[in-house]
Amino acid sequence: MRLIDLANPTVFSRLTDRLLPWLAGATALTLGAGLYLAFFVAPADYQQGETVKIMYAHVPAAWLGMFAYAMMTLSALGTFVWKHPLSDVSAKAAAPLGAVFTLIALITGSLWGKPMWGTYWVWDARLTSVLILFIMYLGLIALWHAVEEPARAARATAIVILVGSINLPIIKFSVDWWNTLHQPTSVMRLDGPTIDASMLWPLLISAIGFTLLFTTLHLIAMKNELMRRRVRALRVKAASRGAQRTVTATA
Amino acid sequence: MFGPHSGYILIAWLAVIVLIAAVGLWLFIDRRKLTRQLAELEAREARRKSGSTAP
Numbered sequence: 001m002r003l004i005d006l007a008n009p010t011v012f013s014r015l016t017d018r019l020l021p022w023l024a025g026a027t028a029l030t031l032g033a034g035l036y037l038a039f040f041v042a043p044a045d046y047q048q049g050e051t052v053k054i055m056y057a058h059v060p061a062a063w064l065g066m067f068a069y070a071m072m073t074l075s076a077l078g079t080f081v082w083k084h085p086l087s088d089v090s091a092k093a094a095a096p097l098g099a100v101f102t103l104i105a106l107i108t109g110s111l112w113g114k115p116m117w118g119t120y121w122v123w124d125a126r127l128t129s130v131l132i133l134f135i136m137y138l139g140l141i142a143l144w145h146a147v148e149e150p151a152r153a154a155r156a157t158a159i160v161i162l163v164g165s166i167n168l169p170i171i172k173f174s175v176d177w178w179n180t181l182h183q184p185t186s187v188m189r190l191d192g193p194t195i196d197a198s199m200l201w202p203l204l205i206s207a208i209g210f211t212l213l214f215t216t217l218h219l220i221a222m223k224n225e226l227m228r229r230r231v232r233a234l235r236v237k238a239a240s241r242g243a244q245r246t247v248t249a250t251a
Numbered sequence: 252m253f254g255p256h257s258g259y260i261l262i263a264w265l266a267v268i269v270l271i272a273a274v275g276l277w278l279f280i281d282r283r284k285l286t287r288q289l290a291e292l293e294a295r296e297a298r299r300k301s302g303s304t305a306p
Contacts, residue, residue, distance in 0.1 A: 050253035054263045061267070100274050104267055111263040115256040213271070220278050227285040234292040 009226045012086060016219045023219070027212040034206030042202040054112040056203055059187070060210035062105035065133060066168055068098025068214070072140075073165040076158035086222070088154035089229070091161065092144055093221035097214060099137035106130060117181055125174035126182035129167060136164045150229060 038056035045052040072094050078087030109127070110120040121127065140157055147153035175184045186194045193200055253260045 051256045053260050057267045107266045108263040111259045231288045
């Protein structure tokens, strides 16, 4: 099957129907294993103690908050460059999920910060840039709802998404470019992770579980969006027939 | 169970569960609503087509 075949909503729908049960099963298994490892196998941190358990939700959520936006950026390119019909559907479905995972990162980070830093919030570069990402998600969701015609909404949001993607490298490198209260990167480093393997493996398995969860929710949201567009198309068709009948009757 | 900061850990994980459950519920309700709307519209369309082709 070629990628272009998935542009057909029926083909896409059939494929996701077959994929979703497997994805849901894999998500439950991996998330369960990640939670078990995080809570019952991974040791307490020598400095942070048991509060490090928050990391197993905070870090995957933060990664997914950024991953969702990176995916939306690719989808925005898909809308402009390849004009793939599912690009906008994918971006629109990913936005609320990205917003939720970013919100989870903000809440869990704040609850981790209080016992470790003595405060829930500081306006440092990392925290502020992630808050901006969350606000951008909300703005994009509002824009999709404000423009009624899907093709126009797709173009308008794609432009905003592409402009907003400048925030992704800022989030990633904020801890290197500025002095932040947030700790520097400890997993995705060129010289290898600085985190101990006894915590790294539970974190990676937890991250895989959260990513599978995101993928499952994203596919369901895409299917919903396709149905919403079909409902809209049928309503527009019915309304135009009604208008045509009125014109004929008055003529 | 998780030391002096167990309250923070539990609230953090509770927030994760509540938010993900809320998204799941929203998707489920949205899907049910759309399935019903689509079925109604397609049935209306089918009635119209069969009506227009009737002798």
